[in-house]
Amino acid sequence: TAGITQAPTSQILAAGRSMTLRCTQDMRHNAMYWYRQDLGLGLRLIHYSNTAGTTGKGEVPDGYSVSRANTDDFPLTLASAVPSQTSVYFCASSAGLNQPQHFGDGTRLSIL
Amino acid sequence: EDKVVQSPLSLVVHEGDTVTLNCSYEVTNFRSLLWYKQEKKAPTFLFMLTSSGIEKKSGRLSSILDKKELFSILNITATQTGDSAIYLCAVEEGNKLVFGAGTILRVKS
Numbered sequence: 045t046a047g048i049t050q051a052p053t054s055q056i057l058a059a060g061r062s063m064t065l066r067c068t069q070d071m072r073h074n075a076m077y078w079y080r081q082d083l084g085l086g087l088r089l090i091h092y093s094n095t096a097g098t099t100g101k102g103e104v105p106d107g108y109s110v111s112r113a114n115t116d117d118f119p120l121t122l123a124s125a126v127p128s129q130t131s132v133y134f135c136a137s138s139a140g141l142n143q144p145q146h147f148g149d150g151t152r153l154s155i156l
Numbered sequence: 157e158d159k160v161v162q163s164p165l166s167l168v169v170h171e172g173d174t175v176t177l178n179c180s181y182e183v184t185n186f187r188s189l190l191w192y193k194q195e196k197k198a199p200t201f202l203f204m205l206t207s208s209g210i211e212k213k214s215g216r217l218s219s220i221l222d223k224k225e226l227f228s229i230l231n232i233t234a235t236q237t238g239d240s241a242i243y244l245c246a247v248e249e250g251n252k253l254v255f256g257a258g259t260i261l262r263v264k265s
Contacts, residue, residue: 048198075251077252077253079255084257085257086160086244086255086256086257086258087199087244087246087253087255088255089252089253089254092251092252094251102252134198134199141187141248141251142187142188142204142206142248144190144201144204145190145201145253146201147192147198147199147200148198149197149198150197150198
């Protein structure tokens with residue numbers, strides 16, 4: 045079973061470059077989320093989408109953008125990467141309110 | 157500001173021990189509290205709690221929520237080395253999850 049697929053698994057990126065992290069789910073979940081996980085800070089919400097065509101800002105949205113053209117895909121774009129965006133990025137989805145979120149395996153991103 | 161605080165930050169136990177992990181929270185629009193286990197990659201869902209005083213159980217793991225005192229505990233009995241992981245507590249506030257920093261559990265054989 046696929047569930048949530050994230051790509052790439054890891055990436056090293058030069059500061060100032062742009063990068064899109066891909067996330068695809070096959071569970072037909074309405075809601076999707078992007079988090080970053082940093083040591084000592086847990087998971088912090090970057091952006092979310094309650095349904096296709098809508099997006100919203102989370103706790104740490106600056107420097108990131110998202111789009112939700114269809115139910116399955118929720119890409120996260122860094123327009124001009126900075127070293128503080130070095131982190132592990134997780135995509136998640138849920139069927140809706142009061143339903144648990146399910147996570148992908150993450151993308152480890154290093155900005156040099 | 158909404159916050160979720162987990163304790164302890166880390167602990168080391170021996171196989172067979174029982175552990176209790178704590179999670180306290182302050183959020184404006186509480187919907188539910190969730191526990192996740194994270195080993196090498198993706199956090200995996202353990203429990204979702206919405207009502208006070210009702211224990212949820214899965215094998216050696218159990219959890220309970222106290223909405224009056226604003227906390228939850230996760231118990232693991234007869235720990236095994238495979239229980240070594242980061243345990244994450246998250247509170248559903250509105251339509252978003254607010255996570256604690258996690259508890260790192262290491263079970264020694």
